[in-house]
Amino acid sequence: MTTTTPAPTAPTTGPRPRRHHPQRPVWEEPPTPAGQTAKGLTLGLVVLLILLPVYCVVLTSISTPGAINRAGGLVLVPHGITLDAYTTMLSGGPVRRSLIVTCAITAIGTAISMTVSILCAYGLSRHRSLGHRFLLLILVITMFVNGGLIPTFLVVSELHGYGTYWALILPSAVSVFNILVLRSFYSTTAAELIDAARMDGAGEWRILLSVVLPTSRAVTAVITLFYAVGYWNTFFNVMLYMPTESQKWPLQYVLYEYVNLGVNMPGQVNSGYGVAGHSQTAPLSLQMAVVVLTLIPILIVFPFLQKHFAKGMLTGAIKG
Template sequence: MTVAQSRVRSRPTRSDRPSRPVWEEPPTRLGRAAKGVLVGVVLLAVLFPLWVVVLTSVSPSPAITRAGGLVVVPDGFTTAAYAELLSGGVVTRSVLVSTGITVVGTLFSTIITLLAAYGLSRPGSFAHRPLLFVVLLTFLFGPGLIPTYLLVQSLGLLDTYAALVLPGAVAAFNLVVLRSFFMNIPQDLVDSARIDGANDLGVLTRIVLPLSKGVTAVIALFYAVGYWNAFFNAFLYLNSTEKWPLQLVLRAYVLQGQPIPGASPADSTLDGSGGLVATLAVKMAVVVIAVVPVLLVYPFVQKHFTKGVIVGAIKG
């Protein structure tokens, strides 16, 4: 064996190199076991309530009666609660209202936040420092409930869907996050676009937004979840029950214990097997309808939480 061959063989291969920093101690068996137990406990704490809610919503009335309330072990299956809720009644209407408010509000808030964040991120923009100071001031001082209500009333927005969107159209936190991201975009890209004749709108749409897909998706998700789960503004500003979003209906069913109009206190309607649908199953079905859309959307946006912070970085 030559000296060169011995040197090549003595070099550590990629598989021999440590996969962790040299200052970090290798994990012990007890540490790995403890981490596994902790993750399992957290996962159980998250999934068990969801399991109980979903299972109760699809359980017939006798199974709920035998369980004494919430069902933990499957004992029969029926979708009568969902059929009753989505048969064109108040829940169906509230789902359509919440969907419309979420879509329109998310688009409006995201567009306004993008425009404001881009303007505040440009050093030469008009009055960007005073406007930024006003935005940051909202972190310390809120307008208050009564002044906000009086403002909405004076603008004639009471009992309108605009009252659910306009008062909270721009979140200061989301605006600051987008502004910080826009400021990290290389100025050379912006200057090259301006040399090619692009105006501010062209720079925003052709340069800034393509580099900001990740963070924009995250901000849009924040707005969408906020509009979907919001009920307090609707509770304050909406007087007509037919305009209620899903969260207000959920509050009426679950917190106040109000059954479906026309139903008895214990039961509401017949299920597929001829039995009665328990009010508890209807309540849990409303909870599922309110929670599932967010659970379905989140996995498609989750990857952007980590990608959004590195997209647009200078590659050397």
């Protein structure tokens, strides 16, 4: 008796239907084509909404007066490109001086803030340090309770800080939030590394410089970026502690005066800071050039620190 075996069926090449796992949430299911398309369109729209204003500002800053007058304001279509606004802005006057002031305040202020924050965070992260719990409690209280604006102004004035550059640095030199992030990160440093360093005769300074800081580059880069952006955007302290003389204004306050309040800029007719031979430059292009100048340093630095951003914040803030 002979038996016949059924012929093998050809394998199906089409996509297998997705099956919903009964114990898995909906958001963990594989994305559908419609969902992927919706996500792409949403992200594209968000990117467009972010880049369009930047594009208009940059294009207006390099446009001729005729193109700006023809557009009636911000330029969307390039027509007549010139760098006269940047030449006028950087040739002298308060803009170039404010750029130097801002760079100096950012560099010195960031160095002071990082030094104080790292030392404070490292001391609070060592559980055997004297009074670390009490000091940590005092720091946390200052996050929610402070003396207020008037007492702070009186303290700065009594310490002869009014009208000096130190008034733009020292009142905001320390951020308790940044110290807590650094402390949380330093607390998770491998105890084996610290014990090995102590067995080799290293003191606390050597442990901090040779063990803790090299293993915490990510969070250090993030906190440095936070402090640098804060000093670069210094604005409110200028209104409180700086006199009305523009020689000491940082770049952000110059931007406020020239763009928001409409104060004459270099190159405008009847300007107190007029530059010979540049009276034909459009005022709006000068204003937009100052805006671009305030954006350039952050746009240059941020891509180099972006890879450390998520790692530094998550590792320093979440344990487990």
